[in-house]
Amino acid sequence: MxxxxxxxxxxxxxxxxxxxxxxxxxxxxxxxxxxxxxxxxxxxxxxxxxxxxxxxxxxxxxxxxxxxxxxxxxxxxxxxxxxxxxxxxxxxxxIDAVAPTTGHTPLMDALWYKFPDVARYLLDRGVGLNLSTHYGFTLQEHFAYELNVNTIGKELLLEAEQHLKARLAEDERRAGAHRLMAAVTAGDLAGVRALLAEGVDVDERFPIVNGFNDGHTALLVAARDGHTEIAAELLDAGADVNATEPTFGAVPLHKAVYNGHARLTELIAGRPGVDLNFQGSTNGYTPLHDAIWHGYEECSRILIEAGARTDLRGHDGKTPHDLAVEVFGAGHALTGRVGAAA
Missing domain, CATH: 1.25.40.20 (Ankyrin repeat-containing domain)
Structure with missing residues (x-):
């Protein structure tokens, strides 16, 4: 059948x-x-x-x-x-799936097969542009190569090139216009306060430019980079405490514990509505998994005291207690505490 x-x-x-x-x-x-x-x-x-x-x-x-x-x-x-x-x-x-043989993304194929309308649709959906094939070409180099070797249908490639250029210009404009993200990455508390008072969108996402802040909100970056006072200002302004970033599928609490920011962990873990047990899409780890995995005892204790679950399993089948045994040893006080909570 x-x-x-x-x-x-x-x-x-x-x-x-x-x-x-x-x-x-x-x-x-x-x-x-x-x-x-x-x-x-x-x-x-x-x-x-x-x-x-x-x-x-x-x-x-x-x-x-x-x-x-x-x-x-x-x-x-x-x-x-x-x-x-x-x-x-x-x-x-x-939309950015990579073929393991060629390294091609769907956009690369749309350009290669000369479908500018398909390319434009994907560009409008935010596909990554600073990616490379497995044979050494960046997307732009790959496109330039196709322009050089094609004698028929070149007008379609030139049409697609205009869409590419427009998207690159728009990315540059959006990145430059995201003043809140610039202030957060600079650790500029006064600047953040001024922008929030001005009424900027506290949950605006950074454009996809294949960089460290792709698709992040200001709170995600503040949590990752250890800007506690800035994070507090953002949360008070209504920032989404459970905003998910697209690369690892992590929330602000993951970012804080992953980098060992205890004060930030306490701030976010105590926020009304926070999901203490959110499991990231990359490995299924909760913030407690991440805190233990990276050896941050204080962050781990804060999460346990806040009520984080200890029975959830990552994609590797491990609970926080399993990780504690591996990282700290079976006889460690934290390992015992996780086991008791479980």
């Missing part, structure tokens, strides 16, 4: 695809010959109707093909349908 589903996708027969799915075919079926899933095939064929049917049936948007490691979004950018790309992104596809 699932092989018939794949054949129906190849034939661009959406009605037959729907019928096979209703009969029990696996929406994430992978063809053993090509290594592609049914969704990847439909995406590469620029077939939005079939893509939507597969997604509605639960097709896996995150998996990679078994030969090149590309995702359905990569295939969509090779196929050139903005509608397909949009459906995949809205279904949660990672």
């Amino acid at each position: 699932s092989a018939e589903l794949y054949a129906a996708v190849a034939a661009r027969d959406t009605a037959a695809v729907r019928a096979r799915l209703e009969a029990g075919a696996d929406p994430s079926y992978r063809d053993p010959a090509s290594g592609l899933t049914a969704l990847m095939l439909a995406a590469g064929q620029a077939d939005p109707a079939t893509v939507d049917v597969l997604l509605a049936a639960g097709a896996d948007v995150f998996t990679a093909d078994s030969r090149a490691g590309a995702t359905a979004l990569h295939k969509a950018c090779q196929g050139g349908s903005v509608a397909v790309v949009r459906s995949l992104v809205e279904a949660g596809a990672f």
Whole structure:
């Protein structure tokens, strides 16, 4: 049945695809010959109707093909349908997914295959631009190479180049306009207070420029960099105490404990509405996991006293107590305290 589903996708027969799915075919079926899933095939064929049917049936948007490691979004950018790309992104596809063979992101494929409209959509969604292929080209170098070797369709590449330049200029403008982030990174408490009094957006996100502050709010950076008084001002101004940054999926409390900032840990852990047990997307660690992992006893004790759970497991299966045994030893006072709390 699932092989018939794949054949129906190849034939661009959406009605037959729907019928096979209703009969029990696996929406994430992978063809053993090509290594592609049914969704990847439909995406590469620029077939939005079939893509939507597969997604509605639960097709896996995150998996990679078994030969090149590309995702359905990569295939969509090779196929050139903005509608397909949009459906995949809205279904949660990672816009900066990197193929392990080439190092290509979906944007690189959109540029390579000369689809400026697809490139523009991804650029508007905030894709990273300061990335490199696995064969040594930056995105800009890769694009310059394509401009040089293509004789047909160069006007499409030039159109895409205008979109790239516009995005780079907008990134520069937004980064320069984020005065609150500049004041926080400089540790300028007076400047932060003045900007908050002015009414700046306390939760404004820094643009994605492939830098250390990508997608961060001012509070995330203050917590990471140890600016306790600034963090207090931001929180009093209504900053989101559980704001998540996109790189590691961490919240301000993770940032504080990861770097051993005890006063900040106490400040944030005591804030109304704080999620003491938020598990980061990278490794499933809570702030307590991170505090113990990095050997910060005081931060760990603050979290335990605040009521942090000790029974949650990271993606490695370890609880805070497991980490305490590894980091401090079974006989250490903190290890005993974590065990008792558990």
